[in-house]
Amino acid sequence: MRVKIAKNRNKQHLLHLLTSDSNYNYHLENKKDGLNEFEEYQEDLKKQLTEILPPRRKWVKIGQNSRVKNESNNEFLTSNDKNFYSLLKTIKKHRQHNSKEVWFLKLQVFIKDVKSSALSTSYTVNEPLIFPKLKKPLKKIFQDKSEKNNCRPLSMYSLKDRIILSQTNKFLTFILDDEFQASSYAFRSKKINNRTISHHNCIRDILSYKKDKSVKELFVVECDMKGFYDTVNHKIILKAFNKLSANIKSLHPSLNLEQSSQIFKSFLNSYAFNVNVKNHDKPTYWENYNILRGSFPWVDNQIHEHYTSIEDERIGIPQGGALSGLIANIYLNDVDKKLEKSPVLYIRFCDDMIIIHEDFQTCRVAKKEYVDSLNKLKLFPHKFKKTKDLFNSENRKIKYKKFWEGKSKGPFRWSNSFKDYHFPWITFVGYEINFKGDIRVRKRSFLKEQTKQKIIVNEIRKAITNNQRCK
Secondary structure, eight states: OHHHHHHHHHHHHHHHHHBOOGGGOTTSOOOOSSOOHHHHHHHHHHHHHHHHSOOGGGOOOOGGGGGOBOTTTOOBOOHHHHHHHHHHHHHHHHHHTTOOOHHHHHHHHHHHHHHHHHTOTTOOOOOOEEEEEESSSOOSSOSSTTOOEEEEEEEEOOHHHHHHHHHHHHHHHHHHGGGSOTTBOSSOOOEETTEEOOHHHHHHHHHHHHHHHOOSEEEEEEEOBTTHHHHOBHHHHHHHHHHHHHHHHHHOTTOOOHHHHHHHHHHHHTOOIIIIIHHHOSHHHHHHTTOTTEEOOOOTTTGGGTOSOOTTOOBOOOBTOTTHHHHHHHHTHHHHHHHHTSSSEEEEETTEEEEEESOHHHHHHHHHHHHHHHHHTTOOBOOOBOHHHHBOTTTOOBOHHHHHHOSSEEEEEEESOSSTTEESEEEETTEEEETTSOEEEOHHHHHHHHHHHHHHHHHHHHHHTTTBSOO
8 A cells, every 4th residue: 555655656756847837746735625535535544654654765675676576477576566575675674673763663553453453353344435436437428317427336444454354355265265166266365386376367278178179169158247246145145154164164173263254244244235335325425526427336126136125134245345355256156166067168257257168058058057046146147148139130240349248148159250140259357269269358458458548648748738847
């Protein structure tokens, strides 16, 4: 967190060097009145971090270690990595010399408080601040009354809560990992060739499966869920968590899970979409964030499929919460077990799933079993696109836009052909793979990155348009 603040400050400094516009002089205390709650949260967090960590100018340089490669990806350290290790080296130096610096003494008090809280069975995770993150660029002009600026409700916890939740997640992920299936690729602690598995392993295994089959076509099912994190049922996840914990305790009787279980349950009690987010969805809330027609979309129109009433239910877990990824694996673990018994290639990355096999009927049966399992968990898979919706009925040519927009589809034919209900591409975890084995970044992911670059360039252009320091 402290390194991110340093990086943002560096960006501000670069803009300040480019322009004499006082609006870009970050040294001035030009705080605007009426900060919204998220801006207040950021200011408080920044203040807390600067009180317990050394000022940037006093960080120790890491020297030759700057050329060391990252063990997880074998790449050279980024500027953030270098700053991170520089900060660690600074703290270690002060510890070795029993430093009396004010920030160092405050850091020791903070660490002691975090440790005692984490080891207490009475520790309670506080309710998070709900911050709206736009799913698409902000709309200011609307075509009709139904259009809205849809947002994700990100949960922002206090610094102490974030640290305790992060450490609890590392501990539980490590001890529960053997209970999870090989088909689950996200948020795992297991490693392959000393590297933590990632979405790239999914792509490699798909290509390996296709190569081993050596067939002219395969059948594919792609499935995504509507608001997965926002629809997780607390009763179901607690039952699954208790079951896995009992399995671990039977294998390791001396293992103490009391504190971690308490924190896990307190995390769930701190938030539920139908309780916390619904209360925020009011005009005054959106005005504070300058988001016209803001909305947190949910499954309101489908909730009756699994619930007659939600008054006594707690539904949805925090997006951005440290334990949320682990919860996804716990929640879907039994589904993974069922599908791994099927002869298909089944891969799941968080709430994204893909099924591949050379036989249409086998794929179809596996798809039904998967969807039935999701329904038992009270989840909401996206409606599957039918073959006729993906192709032109007259010449059986592909409707590309409809195909790419379909979050759940199949079984469909995957081959080198472009017609007769064949499709040459499949999509998974941000990539597109054609039947030849070529890989490309998904168009939506590419455009998203392009938008980020445009924002950076436009900010620089805006800064130097009228008050450029030199030419």
